[in-house]
Amino acid sequence: MxxxxxxxxxxxxxxxxxxxxxxxxxxxxxxxxxxxxxxxxxxxxxxxxxxxxxxxxxxxxxxxxxxxxxxxxxxxxxxxxxxxxxxxxxxxxxxxxxxxxxxxxxxxxxxxxxxxxxxxxxxxxxxxxxxxxxxxxxxxxxxxxxxxxxxxxADRPGAAPIRDPELDLLTPRERDVLRLLARGYAYKEIASELFISVKTVETHVSSVLRKTQLSNRYELSRWASDRRLV
CATH class of the missing domain: 3.40.50.2300 (Response regulator)
Known part of the structure; x- marks a missing residue:
């Protein structure tokens, strides 16, 4: 030193x-x-x-x-x-x-x-x-x-899962959309990445907003980051 x-x-x-x-x-x-x-x-x-x-x-x-x-x-x-x-x-x-x-x-x-x-x-x-x-x-x-x-x-094999009641409200596909959204992807890019339509992406985002009771993309990104989804 x-x-x-x-x-x-x-x-x-x-x-x-x-x-x-x-x-x-x-x-x-x-x-x-x-x-x-x-x-x-x-x-x-x-x-x-x-x-x-x-x-x-x-x-x-x-x-x-x-x-x-x-x-x-x-x-x-x-x-x-x-x-x-x-x-x-x-x-x-x-x-x-x-x-x-x-x-x-x-x-x-x-x-x-x-x-x-x-x-x-x-x-x-x-x-x-x-x-x-x-x-x-x-x-x-x-x-x-x-x-x-x-x-x-740590995702150790055999580890008992710890449940997050808020996160558990989301479907696997909604989590996928949210993860990409939080990384800064545009709707069109998310659609291309997940092989779904832009309309379907919009539907998933609307559902996530409703379930999490958040109001915009910025709040969703922070919510996802807090839960280590990003």
Missing amino acids: SDQEAQGTAETGSRPVRVFLVDDHALFRTGVRAELDHAADTVQVVGEAGSVDEAVAGIGHYRPDVVLLDVHMPDGGGAEVLRRVRPTLPEVVFLALSVSDAAEDVIAVIRAGARGYVTKTISGRELAEAVCRVAEGDAVFSPRLAGFVLDAF
């Missing part, structure tokens, strides 16, 4: 990781803040929110390094926060912190762009370490949850 690189690393490590808390239970947020205060030399809580709208506004204002994100909230949950924040603030890292250890919840939030997923049984010290690790680029999971992610994304 050069002297300049070493200096840059030292400067990066000289300040605590700035954290924003998102959870709809104020008492839980208070507890997490208190736990992380014990690691104030490495982690600093800069703000918190109890709803999706508050989270989107707060993250945009504070520009934290890491967002600790609850998965289930009444107005949309962690995946909705990710969907609204990541396109404009791609540098912000998200770590899911949830009481749920269900495979569907883990995969949904990872597909949406979270860098890791830990459960609320984690200790304060372990949570501070997890925050620092994702800030440095690592992926962090509570022990049994990592297997869900490997099964979902």
Whole structure:
């Protein structure tokens, strides 16, 4: 490592990781803040929110390094926060912190762009370490949850499939059309690639828009990218 690189690393490590808390239970947020205060030399809580709208506004204002994100909230949950924040603030890292250890919840939030997923049984010290690790680029999971992610994304023979309820609404042909659409293909090019008519492509796109409740090609492309279809 050069002297300049070493200096840059030292400067990066000289300040605590700035954290924003998102959870709809104020008492839980208070507890997490208190736990992380014990690691104030490495982690600093800069703000918190109890709803999706508050989270989107707060993250945009504070520009934290890491967002600790609850998965289930009444107005949309962690995946909705990710969907609204990541396109404009791609540098912000998200770590899911949830009481749920269900495979569907883990995969949904990872597909949406979270860098890791830990459960609320984690200790304060372990949570501070997890925050620092994702800030440095690592992926962090509570022990049994990592297997869900490997099964979902590694396509290992014999791996138990992880279901995505939204993705499961689409037919195989609709997924093919969506994948090419997200890659930037025009309708005529999709028709040629899949040996179908342009009219059939339009019909499939309309069906996908209806099933996903999205309104345009840009939103479909982002939706497909979040689910690793591209």
